[in-house]
Amino acid sequence: MAPRSRTPNLALAGLMREGGIGNAQLARAVNRAAAELGVTLHYDKSSVSHWLKGSVPKKEARDAVAEALSRLLKRPVSPVDAGLGAGTDPDEPADIAAGVMDLGRADMDPSRRAVLGAGLYSAALVVPGFDAVAGRAEATPAGRTVRIGMGDIETVRKMTENIADILDDLGGAHARPMAAAFLVNTVGPYLKADGTEEARKAMRSAAADLVYLTGWMAMYEREHRIGQRYYVKALKLAGAAEDHLTYCRTLRGMALQASHLGHGAKSLELADSAAEAAPVAGPRLTAFLRGQQAHGAAMVQDRRQAFTRLRETEEALSQADGRNDHIGGYDRAAYEFHVAHVLWELGDRSESVRALRRSNRFRPSAERQGRLHTNGLLARRLLAMRHVEESCEAWDRFLDDYTGTSGARGDEHFATLRDGLRPYRQLPAVRQLSERAQEVARLKAA
Structure with a gap:
């Protein structure tokens, strides 16, 4: 034949x-x-x-x-477009509430999470513009028996704050399953419930904050496709709520995700889109957005724009007063962290390290997760500069926080600690640190 x-x-x-x-x-x-x-x-x-x-x-x-x-x-292409048949990504429900519940339900189940995360982060994803999603929410089927009020919205906002506290203190591996469960069991049904138009818009806004935070946690757990899915849902919810703040904050989160994955041009594009979508922004949000623009500009080696954006960031932050929002807030520690990124991308390694040290000095003591990441990054950069003993000191401070937290971001730094110091194991400081790291590894495995 x-x-x-x-x-x-x-x-x-x-x-x-x-x-x-x-x-x-x-x-x-x-x-x-x-x-x-x-x-x-x-x-x-x-x-x-x-x-x-x-x-x-x-x-x-x-x-x-x-x-x-x-x-x-430089445009979206699906496996079907390329004549390859279906890929691994699950179908997206059209209804926002159903989509949030489906995503959260899969995220709660470790066996389904593996399938959910199988899709690849898309650098060519088309991001829905605010005008395209503003005020748009799908019709909910008749027969609803639950009616929401402002007390329910306050419940969602308080729970979001509590989850953010757990993230800061204990890490995303503990906080994200709680967020997913709350999305499925409480927030999803609230989004389908009856209520005044004011209450329903406020609920979409509150839900968008939580979905954004959950995407942020997935991103830092290195599950980038899951994080991207949450971010897109947060954009749609924020648009349906006519909530510019959360929409812009989510775009900035997407810009940060792109920068983590090395997509400098995409990071700058998303950061610019976030800034353009915030025609009227308070000084703290302006600083928040300009800082990410500075990082994106540095990644594409636009030195002039990067330093211009940093100056705008500092000016805006100097005018900020009042409460710094816990979800997506911005303060002096965050500013110095952006400075460190810009300087590192542009080749000024010594000043970048100094900025990381300043970032930790300004960081509130309760932000253990942020301090852990900053110390891990500081130690890695000092090691890249062959400042081995200084790197060991930073790794020691990293371990102080790592023992009490759980998350992929800390695990990634810890793996770098153990692998990166092997060429220097003859140094007393490295031997001492390695012994402590072995003990920490035993405690973590117990």
């Missing part, structure tokens, strides 16, 4: 022709995208030739192919 002939993939060929993408170039981009998922692929130009002739990569690789094409073409 003659072998069955495959149908050439004209869709993939068309996309590659559109972007002038070579086989080897696409293979390298796919391997890089897959690495962000923790999947190791070794595709080369011959693999792409096979795809063009009609073979289809394994299902877990299709999202990586689509994302690689999206980044190369």
